[in-house]
Amino acid sequence: MQSSAPGPALAQAPVHSSEDGLLSFDLVAEAQRVKLGNRNANLLTYNGQVPGPRLETKPGDTVQIRFANQLNQPTNLHYHGLHIPPTGTGDNVFLEIPPGEHHTYEFQIPQNHPAGTFWYHPHYHGLVAEQLFGGLAGLFVVRGELDEISEIQAAQEAFIVLKDFALDRSGNIPDPGHMAQMTGRIGDLLTANGQFNPSLEVAQGGLLRLRLLNASTSRFFWLSLEEHPFYLIATDGGAIAAPVELNDLVLAPGERVEVLIRADREPGQYRLLNQPFNPAQGMMGGSMMGGSQSRNSTETVATLTYSGTTNALPLPNQLIAVEPLPEPQTTRQFTLNHGMGMGMVFLINGKAFEHDRIDTQVRLNTVEDWEIINTGTMAHPFHVHINKFQVLSRNGQPAPYAAWKDVVSVSPGESVRIRIPFRDYTGKTVYHCHVLDHEDRGMMGVLDIQSNS
Numbered sequence: 001m002q003s004s005a006p007g008p009a010l011a012q013a014p015v016h017s018s019e020d021g022l023l024s025f026d027l028v029a030e031a032q033r034v035k036l037g038n039r040n041a042n043l044l045t046y047n048g049q050v051p052g053p054r055l056e057t058k059p060g061d062t063v064q065i066r067f068a069n070q071l072n073q074p075t076n077l078h079y080h081g082l083h084i085p086p087t088g089t090g091d092n093v094f095l096e097i098p099p100g101e102h103h104t105y106e107f108q109i110p111q112n113h114p115a116g117t118f119w120y121h122p123h124y125h126g127l128v129a130e131q132l133f134g135g136l137a138g139l140f141v142v143r144g145e146l147d148e149i150s151e152i153q154a155a156q157e158a159f160i161v162l163k164d165f166a167l168d169r170s171g172n173i174p175d176p177g178h179m180a181q182m183t184g185r186i187g188d189l190l191t192a193n194g195q196f197n198p199s200l201e202v203a204q205g206g207l208l209r210l211r212l213l214n215a216s217t218s219r220f221f222w223l224s225l226e227e228h229p230f231y232l233i234a235t236d237g238g239a240i241a242a243p244v245e246l247n248d249l250v251l252a253p254g255e256r257v258e259v260l261i262r263a264d265r266e267p268g269q270y271r272l273l274n275q276p277f278n279p280a281q282g283m284m285g286g287s288m289m290g291g292s293q294s295r296n297s298t299e300t301v302a303t304l305t306y307s308g309t310t311n312a313l314p315l316p317n318q319l320i321a322v323e324p325l326p327e328p329q330t331t332r333q334f335t336l337n338h339g340m341g342m343g344m345v346f347l348i349n350g351k352a353f354e355h356d357r358i359d360t361q362v363r364l365n366t367v368e369d370w371e372i373i374n375t376g377t378m379a380h381p382f383h384v385h386i387n388k389f390q391v392l393s394r395n396g397q398p399a400p401y402a403a404w405k406d407v408v409s410v411s412p413g414e415s416v417r418i419r420i421p422f423r424d425y426t427g428k429t430v431y432h433c434h435v436l437d438h439e440d441r442g443m444m445g446v447l448d449i450q451s452n453s
């Protein structure tokens with residue numbers, strides 16, 4: 001176990017908030033020399049920041065992002081988890097913004113959009129892993145009903161973007177090498193908001209609302225906090241019905257959670273720990289056959305430090321009901337596996353991604369059950385754009401509580417059943433593995449949502 005003293009206070013990215021119903025700002029993607037903890041690093045940034053600025057919106061807001069691509073390769077933006085149109089100036093991942101070009105994204109957050117922790121990142125097929133690993137990612141928050149619950153309002157809020165990096169001695173990102181073909185590229189520098197083991201102060205008696213994003217390209221995080229359980233209050237798609245006590249949690253690439261932490265221990269320092277997670281075996285730690293996540297020791301990603309005292313704050317009893325979904329009109333299967341092509345290829349139902357092929361056609365205003373079956377040897381976090389889903393069961397075992405998700409990890413040999421409603425928007429979008437090297441190597445399909453008329 002690494003036992004270095006905690007670093008400086010946890011930094012929060014600059015925030016852009018909507019005003020009078022409008023969030024409007026300029027965003028530039030650009031290579032920059034920045035500080036990663038105490039190290040100089042040549043990374044890819046949004047507005048010079050790693051992680052990028054945090055965007056804060058409310059249901060009903062209009063969002064206008066004047067985006068400029070100052071990278072030396074094409075890119076675009078994806079709004080991971082938002083329920084907005086997949087077409088035009090919305091969450092259009094088929095768009096190519098060449099180097100030196102601009103694009104203005106403009107869309108409305110629906111009036112009935114749930115509050116939650118969403119994020120933005122590049123989604124130009126073939127370069128997604130490289131650009132994300134370079135540092136391009138930021139939080140996109142929607143404030144709403146969950147934020148108005150009085151116990152949650154009373155809590156101290158902190159965001160942590162978890163991300164691994166790799167740097168050579170000159171501060172450049174080394175070539176991922178061919179091991180990365182299987183596991184996806186993984187770095188041994190674990191950062192929280194671009195810092196190494198930052199310290200987060202909380203008053204004894206207080207309640208901390210920790211909002212976590214795993215913005216890594218391929219690395220899973222398996223987190224626990226010394227002497228404190230987590231009280232899960234929200235998953236990818238927003239609030240759950242009531243807090244769920246957890247001793248640890250796994251965040252696959254792309255996943256988010258919100259947890260409450262009661263600072264009800266003795267004053268002191270408590271480490272937020274990451275245990276090695278073996279994506280070839282799921283949550284078993286220990287031996288790292290083939291798919292090594294590069295280190296097999298537990299590491300500290302941040303430290304909670306008690307400072308001062310406050311009156312003890314209670315946990316909320318109730319959050320927001322998760323609406324039950326009706327029986328599905330259609331059931332489909334998606335089998336995840338890999339094979340050899342030009343190097344490794346990753347496949348859904350035996351096929352690698354093709355831009356112009358429609359793989360799955362669904363009808364607007366219907367509900368479907370999708371069975372995601374992993375017959376390969378690596379975990380695959382399955383992600384769907386635009387519409388969120390509920391996990392019904394894993395290997396036939398019903399999910400322990402209802403939750404809205406947009407990423408669900410499926411370990412080798414597992415079969416996971418999800419239920420997904422297609423609402424409000426027609427058009428083409430995608431589903432894919434959120435190990436982004438797998439996605440870039442083919443593990444993505446085109447979903448076409450068609451109107452009924």
Ligand code: C2O
Pocket residue numbers: 078080121123254383385432434
């Ligand atoms: Cu966060 Cu299509 O991805």
Ligand code: CU
Pocket residue numbers: 078079080081383384385
């Ligand atoms: Cu997404």
Ligand code: CU
Pocket residue numbers: 346378379380381433434435438439443
């Ligand atoms: Cu995968």
